[in-house]
Amino acid sequence: MANHYDIPSWAGKPPVGLHLDVMKGDKLIQKLMIDEKKCYLFGRNPQMNDFCIDHQSCSRVHAAFVYHKHLHRAFLVDLGSTHGTYIGSLRIESNKPTQLPIDSNFHFGASTRNYIIRERPQTGARPIIEELEKQSEEAEGGLLGLPETETELDNLTEFNTAHNRRISMLGIGEENESANNRVRKRKKRGVTFNEDEEVINPEDVDPSVGRFRNLIHTTVIPSKVLYF
Template sequence: MASPRVQRSRRSEGDAHRRGREHGRSRNSDGERDGRGRARDSDRDEAAVRRRSEDDGRDGARRGGRERSSDREEREKWETRTRVKDEAKEPRSVENVFKRERGDEAAMEDLSSKRVKVEPGDIENEDRDGDEAKEIPRSKDDSIALMEQAEAALEAKEQAKEKASFEYTGKLAAETNKVSGIALQFTEPPEARQPSVRWRLYVFKDGAPLEDPLFIHRQSCYLFGRERKVADIPIDHPSCSKQHAVIQYRLIEKEVDGLMSKKIRPYVMDLGSTNKTFLNGEAVEPQRYYELFEKDTLKFGNSSREYVLLHENSA
């Protein structure tokens, strides 16, 4: 039988061996757990890499599609600009239209297969409730006829445009025919001219001259009336109108000794006065020109004054 010291030594060695085995098992289990964790981390990393690669592929496809779409738009814009320039250079005709579409013979052959869109309301027996446009086949001759009609209509429209006219019409004068804020009842005609002969009016009352003669050769027309703001020759009799009558010089063409010649002649016109204008004792019609001659006599309304027309060479 061993001594107590030997027994204690053996027990100590057994405890050491047991602790060593337990420590080894603990290390093995920790290693297994670490290995499984590392495997799981590796799987997650691989899945993330695959997802990133797939996302990059989809983004690249979308960018490529956008770039291809942009290229198509740029090409279409360039083709449109080129076509517009070509159309501006070439004269508009049916043949040129066919050539620009698809080529001369190819376009002519393809006309029979083209279909023309007709909007609702263009056909008499169409379905009024339909919203979509209908298509009807057109023959080659019909298409040519339609294009010729369109071309003829365009030419007629261009010919119908009026060219700018700078001739005197009197419309501007009528719109701005005011003096001192008072609208004139008379507008000079296009043939109005200043006379070259020095015409004069001599004023008489009861056969006696009243004052110096009135010189009426310095302008193309002279207005008679009670409105002193606009009248060139005021007449103050109460029976006379504010704008009573006018003497107008006009350039007219007359026959003299069998030859046509232009002369500036004086005319009188009543402006629709209440008590009329009298030429050599006879009332004249309103708004109508009457030619005046040397020694003619004018009277206005019920005034007793007489205006005798003479010129510097009158006898």
């Protein structure tokens, strides 16, 4: 059992929309997005893994999902777990990358949860996250069609929910960053003074000021008359 995993040099970022359907029997429990990192770890320890497997038969760091950037294929690596990692019903060899085809299912130890690797849905509008990544590029059209069956509609709804959850988390950081930028911009504002002295003649501003200045004279009138 390994406590960590050294990501191989051939690992690369998966295509946009790659995800896992988490199944409990025939019921879809959750969709896990796996299109942002080169490697995702699965295990019982929530601090050491990307996805926690809450089952006693699973190891602390049980397995790794890695995407090959040259072959454009996904691989699953068992990290020396005690009870093994299975693709279908076949237990894979420990510490050896095993190809994981699209739509194949896998599980860990004796856990009854199955994981099915899926590409992004081909129906409905393009994922929002892809639109954000390609906002500077030329638009590629709009809708690709609506789901034809209830199952396709459910899958598309769950997929968009997973995307929106991730975007909302990203939006919090972007909003805080924008608020901080606005605060910094406000702090830069201030009052400036002109060092050159500028004398303004009141007559230049209002021509009526000082118009009769030369006609004014002063006369002193005594309040009492003195008699001699």
